[in-house]
Amino acid sequence: MSQINSLSDITNNGLCIGCGICQSLVGTDKISISMSKKGRLEPKAIKPLSNLEFEKIKKNMSRSYC
Ligand code: SF4
Numbered sequence: 001m002s003q004i005n006s007l008s009d010i011t012n013n014g015l016c017i018g019c020g021i022c023q024s025l026v027g028t029d030k031i032s033i034s035m036s037k038k039g040r041l042e043p044k045a046i047k048p049l050s051n052l053e054f055e056k057i058k059k060n061m062s063r064s065y066c
Helices: 006-014 021-026 052-065
Strands: 030-033 042-043
Touching: 006 030, 006 042, 021 030, 021 052
Parallel strands: none
Antiparallel strands: 030 042
């Protein structure tokens, strides 16, 4: 697997379960959650995430799992 540096890396590698934790961590003004073409809920960054915000998401993801 390639390195995970963005939300799209997470979704494109099949690591997202659509839990919405990322959105709850950084806010609805930065991440939207919508139905993807694959038929499941997936996040999308609507504003750039800072390195700190993305690291917070990755840290929480590794606990639960996305
Ligand atoms: S926290 Fe991870 S699994 Fe949950 S919606 Fe965001 S990217 Fe997907």
